[in-house]
Amino acid sequence: MADGGRTIGVVGSGIAGLRAAKALLTCGVDAEVVIFGDEAHRTYNRPGLTKRPYPPPGAPGTAMAEDLEVAGLDDDALTWRLGTGVDTADLRDKVLHLSTGETFDYDGLVIASGVRARTSTGGSGGSHPRRTLRGLDDAQHIHDELRASGKVTIAGAGFVACELASLAGKYGCEVVMLESPRRGPFRGLLGKRISIALRRWFARHGVTFLPGDPEPSPDRSLFVEAIGSVPNTEWLRGNGLDLSDGVRVDARMRVPGHEDVFAAGDVARYPDPWAAGRLTRIELWKNAIDTGDLAGRSLAASLGRGAGKPRLGYFPNTTSEVFGLRIQVAGNPKASDAAEVVRGDPDHPDRGVLVRFLRGGVAVGVAYLDEGARFNSTYIELLRSLKADPAGAVAAG
Numbered sequence: 001m002a003d004g005g006r007t008i009g010v011v012g013s014g015i016a017g018l019r020a021a022k023a024l025l026t027c028g029v030d031a032e033v034v035i036f037g038d039e040a041h042r043t044y045n046r047p048g049l050t051k052r053p054y055p056p057p058g059a060p061g062t063a064m065a066e067d068l069e070v071a072g073l074d075d076d077a078l079t080w081r082l083g084t085g086v087d088t089a090d091l092r093d094k095v096l097h098l099s100t101g102e103t104f105d106y107d108g109l110v111i112a113s114g115v116r117a118r119t120s121t122g123g124s125g126g127s128h129p130r131r132t133l134r135g136l137d138d139a140q141h142i143h144d145e146l147r148a149s150g151k152v153t154i155a156g157a158g159f160v161a162c163e164l165a166s167l168a169g170k171y172g173c174e175v176v177m178l179e180s181p182r183r184g185p186f187r188g189l190l191g192k193r194i195s196i197a198l199r200r201w202f203a204r205h206g207v208t209f210l211p212g213d214p215e216p217s218p219d220r221s222l223f224v225e226a227i228g229s230v231p232n233t234e235w236l237r238g239n240g241l242d243l244s245d246g247v248r249v250d251a252r253m254r255v256p257g258h259e260d261v262f263a264a265g266d267v268a269r270y271p272d273p274w275a276a277g278r279l280t281r282i283e284l285w286k287n288a289i290d291t292g293d294l295a296g297r298s299l300a301a302s303l304g305r306g307a308g309k310p311r312l313g314y315f316p317n318t319t320s321e322v323f324g325l326r327i328q329v330a331g332n333p334k335a336s337d338a339a340e341v342v343r344g345d346p347d348h349p350d351r352g353v354l355v356r357f358l359r360g361g362v363a364v365g366v367a368y369l370d371e372g373a374r375f376n377s378t379y380i381e382l383l384r385s386l387k388a389d390p391a392g393a394v395a396a397g
């Protein structure tokens with residue numbers, strides 16, 4: 001135990017948990033920081049799981065994901081409890097009950113347990129093996145199967161489904177995407193018009209769209225469900241928290257009613273800095289980094305460490321590539337009530353299209369699709385305008 005005698009528990013060994021741990025140590029908190037992860041792996045690059053094909057196991061350069069290093073973090077300062085789930089938490093007595101049967105007393109807690117893949121069968125699987133893709137072990141199975149099988153059927157239309165379709169194409173697979181009404185590629189994020197154009201783009205690259213529910217095809221080929229996610233909050237039940245969609249926190253990532261408990265990453269639902277009075281939960285890598293940092297700094301501040309009032313340097317953004325088309329998204333388009341095309345033709349995203357997303361007439365997000373980089377400078381200008389806190393609604397406290 002550290003000299004200060006304090007113990008901090010971080011539940012979740014993903015990027016949000018790691019960044020929170022780093023922020024705590026950077027702020028000079030004198031404590032033992034213990035990271036619990038139910039996966040067997042240390043923090044790895046989760047977005048990298050769907051970005052490119054990998055050589056077969058045994059070939060050189062086969063590592064699908066390396067342990068992530070965080071600059072400035074002395075790893076020896078952390079205690080890793082991998083392959084150890086937290087089954088339940090008693091926030092009043094500040095104790096975690098572990099899958100090993102042990103208990104763990106903490107002085108401060110960071111909830112960074114992320115989300116898991118949603119399944120249409122509630123996890124029962126049915127008679128046909130349905131795969132989902134969330135973690136490194138899932139990815140290893142799916143890459144192996146894509147390499148070996150000639151066909152994949154994918155249920156879903158979001159980032160993971162679309163990247164998986166593109167990845168399967170690179171492995172040379174026949175790709176079938178199951179479509180439910182009003183759920184074309186990226187429609188939930190980028191809207192109907194762009195989704196229709198993307199559907200054409202996918203079809204041009206050999207994807208077959210079939211109507212239907214998430215049911216495996218009768219030929220028993222590889223079937224992957226990528227139909228959304230479920231926040232990992234069951235272990236927090238019984239503590240009177242608002243767990244209606246992830247863990248409700250305030251603008252500093254603090255769990256209301258618990259001075260020493262913070263949440264971050266995919267699991268945290270916090271006041272939306274772009275839209276006063278609205279809560280948001282964002283499943284993006286950059287959001288996990290930023291909210292992880294904030295949760296760690298806020299916990300440090302509650303322990304009397306760190307300077308200033310921590311708040312979110314909020315600017316989630318991501319880049320994806322599907323069948324050679326780069327899709328960049330920044331801000332929070334899902335919070336918008338209108339969209340305007342700034343450059344290009346939304347019916348031809350491969351020739352470049354820039355869309356600004358508005359809420360109450362104020363920009364809250366930007367998307368840029370292109371095969372090249374035609375409108376890059378305009379995109380960067382739009383990003384700058386987003387950074388300038390356009391809504392004037394950055395949540396204070």
Ligand SMILES: Cc1cc2nc3c(=O)[nH]c(=O)nc-3n(C[C@H](O)[C@H](O)[C@H](O)COP(=O)(O)OP(=O)(O)OC[C@H]3O[C@@H](n4cnc5c(N)ncnc54)[C@H](O)[C@@H]3O)c2cc1C
Nearest residue numbers: 012014015016038046047086113114265266283284285318
């Ligand atoms: C295939 C894929 C591709 C993606 N691509 C992109 C992308 O291109 N760009 C982008 O911005 N985002 C992408 N994302 C999303 C991004 O990876 C997440 O936003 C990010 O990883 C969230 O980090 P986190 O630390 O909050 O949660 P996670 O990374 O999910 O980490 C949480 C960890 O906690 C563990 N855990 C859960 N419950 C418990 C418990 N009770 N006890 C102990 N451990 C527990 C989980 O097993 C997990 O290891 C992608 C996600 C996936 C799955």
